[in-house]
Amino acid sequence: MTRGRLGIDPPGLAAPPWTTREWFNTGGGELQLADLRGKVVVLHAFQMLCPACVHHGLPQAQRIHALFAPQDVAVIGLHTVFEHHAAMTPVSLQAFLHEYRIAFPVGVDAPSADARQPIPLTMQAYALQGTPSLMLIDRNGHLRRHSFGAEDDLPLGAAIAALVGEA
Numbered sequence: 001m002t003r004g005r006l007g008i009d010p011p012g013l014a015a016p017p018w019t020t021r022e023w024f025n026t027g028g029g030e031l032q033l034a035d036l037r038g039k040v041v042v043l044h045a046f047q048m049l050c051p052a053c054v055h056h057g058l059p060q061a062q063r064i065h066a067l068f069a070p071q072d073v074a075v076i077g078l079h080t081v082f083e084h085h086a087a088m089t090p091v092s093l094q095a096f097l098h099e100y101r102i103a104f105p106v107g108v109d110a111p112s113a114d115a116r117q118p119i120p121l122t123m124q125a126y127a128l129q130g131t132p133s134l135m136l137i138d139r140n141g142h143l144r145r146h147s148f149g150a151e152d153d154l155p156l157g158a159a160i161a162a163l164v165g166e167a
Helices: 050-067 091-100 121-125 153-167
Strands: 020-024 040-046 073-079 105-108 133-138 143-148
Touching: 020 091, 040 050, 040 153, 050 073, 050 153, 091 105, 105 121, 133 153, 143 153
Parallel strands: 040 073, 073 105
Antiparallel strands: 020 105, 040 133, 133 143
């Protein structure tokens, strides 16, 4: 995706819905993208055994979660496992989230029904290259930024603030 003047793309296609098999930090309920309409959504795709996710992506998501007002910005984690499947179970993820004090909602990306396809369904829908990946979705549900790898806090914060400021 080409970045616009403020580091965000103009409104385009609607962000795909998430296909998850389990949620953490939601009070027991399932969370859908449509439930967050009216908020800017920061979707952070990660794997708990990904060093860049643990050392950069998740701490950044925690900072965003702490900095922006929850009525304006929803930070959502997507645990999308495309390797080391046996080690990254929901039980392991639950312990990981507790140990790292991840308080924002985290969905477990649903695996593909095709055993030959290791890429989970939401990861496929968003055409993610790997983890960490970050997507910004505007208040109307349009995907406005899609990035792979570490991002600097300042331009990312400015992009989120610009989306929050849009009418």
